[in-house]
Amino acid sequence: MILTSQQILAKAIVTVGDAPAQASARATTYDATVGEIITGGKTISSQSYTLRPRGLVWVVSRETFKIPHDVTGLATLKTSWTHDGVLALTLGIVDPGWDGPLATAIVNFSREEFEIEKGKPFFRLLFMNHEATTPKPERKSVEQYTKQVEKLTKSFSNTFLTIDSLAPELSEKIFGFISPKLTMRIGLIALVIAILSVTVPVAWLSVPPIYNSLQKDNAKVDSLLENHKLHTSEINTLKERTLKIGTQDEKLHEIEAQYRALARKIDELTSKTKPSPGAR
Numbered sequence: 001m002i003l004t005s006q007q008i009l010a011k012a013i014v015t016v017g018d019a020p021a022q023a024s025a026r027a028t029t030y031d032a033t034v035g036e037i038i039t040g041g042k043t044i045s046s047q048s049y050t051l052r053p054r055g056l057v058w059v060v061s062r063e064t065f066k067i068p069h070d071v072t073g074l075a076t077l078k079t080s081w082t083h084d085g086v087l088a089l090t091l092g093i094v095d096p097g098w099d100g101p102l103a104t105a106i107v108n109f110s111r112e113e114f115e116i117e118k119g120k121p122f123f124r125l126l127f128m129n130h131e132a133t134t135p136k137p138e139r140k141s142v143e144q145y146t147k148q149v150e151k152l153t154k155s156f157s158n159t160f161l162t163i164d165s166l167a168p169e170l171s172e173k174i175f176g177f178i179s180p181k182l183t184m185r186i187g188l189i190a191l192v193i194a195i196l197s198v199t200v201p202v203a204w205l206s207v208p209p210i211y212n213s214l215q216k217d218n219a220k221v222d223s224l225l226e227n228h229k230l231h232t233s234e235i236n237t238l239k240e241r242t243l244k245i246g247t248q249d250e251k252l253h254e255i256e257a258q259y260r261a262l263a264r265k266i267d268e269l270t271s272k273t274k275p276s277p278g279a280r
């Protein structure tokens with residue numbers, strides 16, 4: 001059975017300091033309020049704390065919860081905080097026998113700053129009545145619990161990773177660390193790699209066709225050279241033949257000339273030996 005706020009008061013579950021808690025504005029739950037705000041191992045002394053985006057802070061409730069043996073509590077963050085992009089890392093069960101405040105780590109997941117004010121509600125507590133149990137009592141004062149949280153937050157980050165706000169910080173750190181000269185060299189190397197990544201595959205694809213066509217061209221050149229050799233030898237044979245014909249022509253001319261000379265002599269002799277018409 002869920003306890004009503006009157007039943008919560010009647011069972012004296014909630015106390016603030018030594019005084020019993022005021023009546024809850026809720027019908028069946030109790031709103032725990034911000035008591036101490038702790039970050040980086042220290043308790044904040046001011047009345048409020050501005051939780052920046054990605055910021056993480058611990059909150060300890062102002063109230064102490066003394067849970068009877070027949071009651072179990074359930075703590076959850078106020079919905080309006082969740083709607084503002086603020087979440088609690090530890091919610092959960094409050095066991096029978098627990099006698100102390102409650103605490104949680106609050107993370108700002110929003111892009112806006114979030115104001116945490118002491119005395120303002122942050123947790124909603126639901127209590128359920130059941131058969132009596134025999135739990136081991138666990139008592140913690142607000143001071144003890146605050147000291148305990150201070151100790152654990154010394155080794156706790158006060159920010160939570162949020163990539164969009166982390167990216168500018170990281171790039172600032174990286175490019176602040178790397179000199180502009182080195183940045184330029186890295187840029188140039190990246191450009192060369194980009195160009196190679198485009199040209200190498202293209203070259204790789206076009207080399208085999210070019211190689212094949214070169215081989216074909218070489219074969220053509222070889223066959224042309226062979227033809228040229230054949231033609232050259234044919235031309236030489238023809239030249240030799242022409243020369244022979246030339247010499248035969250000359251000899252023919254010579255014979256003709258001799259023949260003509262002989263014919264002339266025969267004519268001369270004939271004319272000499274022929275009796276003149278008056279000599280008879």
Ligand SMILES: Nc1ccn([C@H]2C[C@H](O)[C@@H](COP(=O)(O)OP(=O)(O)OP(=O)(O)O)O2)c(=O)n1
Pocket residue numbers: 075090091092093094095096098101102103104
């Ligand atoms: N936001 C919360 C939730 C619970 N508690 C308290 C009340 C619980 O009874 C006690 C133990 O809670 P859990 O059982 O959830 O935690 P553990 O299992 O780690 O603790 P343990 O093993 O010591 O019981 O812590 C708290 O201080 N703050």
